[in-house]
Amino acid sequence: MLMRPFDPFYSFSPWREMERLRREMNRLFATVTPAQFGVAPAYPAMNVWTNEEGAIVTAELPGVQTEDIDISVEGDTLTLRGDRQPDEVGEDITYHRRERGYGRFVRTLRLPFNVEPDKVEAIFKNGVLRISLPRAEAEKPRKITVKTG
Amino acid sequence: MSETKDIQVQETEKQIAETGEAERTREGLCFVPRVDIYETNESIEVVADMPGVNEDSVDITLENDVLTINGCVQPEQPEGYSLSYGEYQVGDYHRRFSLSDQINRDGIEATVKDGVLRLHLPKAQPTRKKIAIKAG
Numbered sequence: 001m002l003m004r005p006f007d008p009f010y011s012f013s014p015w016r017e018m019e020r021l022r023r024e025m026n027r028l029f030a031t032v033t034p035a036q037f038g039v040a041p042a043y044p045a046m047n048v049w050t051n052e053e054g055a056i057v058t059a060e061l062p063g064v065q066t067e068d069i070d071i072s073v074e075g076d077t078l079t080l081r082g083d084r085q086p087d088e089v090g091e092d093i094t095y096h097r098r099e100r101g102y103g104r105f106v107r108t109l110r111l112p113f114n115v116e117p118d119k120v121e122a123i124f125k126n127g128v129l130r131i132s133l134p135r136a137e138a139e140k141p142r143k144i145t146v147k148t149g
Numbered sequence: 150m151s152e153t154k155d156i157q158v159q160e161t162e163k164q165i166a167e168t169g170e171a172e173r174t175r176e177g178l179c180f181v182p183r184v185d186i187y188e189t190n191e192s193i194e195v196v197a198d199m200p201g202v203n204e205d206s207v208d209i210t211l212e213n214d215v216l217t218i219n220g221c222v223q224p225e226q227p228e229g230y231s232l233s234y235g236e237y238q239v240g241d242y243h244r245r246f247s248l249s250d251q252i253n254r255d256g257i258e259a260t261v262k263d264g265v266l267r268l269h270l271p272k273a274q275p276t277r278k279k280i281a282i283k284a285g
Contacts, residue, residue: 045163045237049230056227060200060237062264087196089187096186100198127200127264 043105044080052141054134055111062127063100069124071131073117078109078133113139166243175221178240182218182266186246193250193270199242200264207266209259216246218266 044059061069063084070081086102114136122131166179173179182197199207201222208219220242226232251273258269 046234047232047236048234049227050233051230053229055233056230060264062198062200064263087185089194090189092189094188096188096193098185099183100185100196124263126203126261127198 042107043101044082044107046080046107046109048109048111050112052135054113054115054132057109057131057133059107059129060127061124061129064124064127066124069122069129071120071122073115073120073133076111076114078111078115078131079106080109080129080131081106163237173241175241177224178238179243180240181244182220182242184244188250192272193248193252195246195266195268195270197242197244197266197268198264199261199266201239202242202261202264202266204261207259207261209257209266209268211248211252211254211257211270214248214252216248216268216270218242218244218268220266 044061047058049056049058057078059080061082061084064082065085068083068085072079072081081104083104084102111133115133116136119134120131122129124130164181166181182199184198185194185196187194195216195218197218199218199220199222202220206221206223208217208221210217210219222239222241224239248270253271253273256269256271260267
């Protein structure tokens with residue numbers, strides 16, 4: 001603990017100490033990646049790109065078959081489901097390393113606007129999924145021209 | 150194993166590759182691909198997750214029993230869009246392994262499908278000699 005300079009108006013408060021401790025902890029953990037501390041990352045990791053027309057969501061799904069990917073859109077909510085199948089390996093094998101996971105996954109993402117469900121497109125290429133989600137026509141921002149009266 | 154389990158969340162984070170003493174000429178990030186390596190009586194199989202690569206952008210070399218996997222990924226940014234929420238970054242892949250078994254270099258096969266690299270490295274002597282341990 002740091003030594004405090006003498007302050008006649010300073011009174012010890014446990015709440016203040018707690019707050020100081022909390023700040024200190026936050027500062028410590030800010031330098032550590034979220035994989036080790038804090039929020040557990042969900043699978044798959046997603047990137048969301050947006051503009052006025054809509055959004056593009058990308059996710060890395062190496063080794064997942066196209067038929068095992070299930071995308072559904074309802075209102076402003078995108079749900080991505082999938083199943084990564086384990087490799088078919090013969091018997092009598094010895095694993096040296098096993099770092100690749102497999103299994104079912106589901107992720108739900110809420111977008112800041114409603115989506116035109118009929119115009120959603122998804123492309124799966126080289127293990128990268130790209131979903132384009134156009135914004136619902138009724139919600140698109142309209143430019144309002146100001147008339148001189 | 151036939152049962153399916155949920156993918157463990159610790160495995161989603163990409164790990165940045167340490168390029169060692171040599172510096173990369175290309176700018177950008179470089180990741181360590183996740184691999185499965187298993188051995189059969191005849192071969193060693195390497196399976197690596199490298200989303201974004203295709204058969205033309207992977208480079209595999211085997212030199213002095215050191216296997217090097219390099220994958221080149223061109224980050225694609227959707228035109229006219231800006232990233233509003235990002236959970237992963239895109240970059241190249243690099244990883245090296247030293248192989249203890251003698252590999253028949255002529256029989257090496259590599260395929261890339263759906264962002265997964267599969268390497269088939271046949272052993273030079275397929276018959277493994279087992280040494281019997283005698284009770285002393």
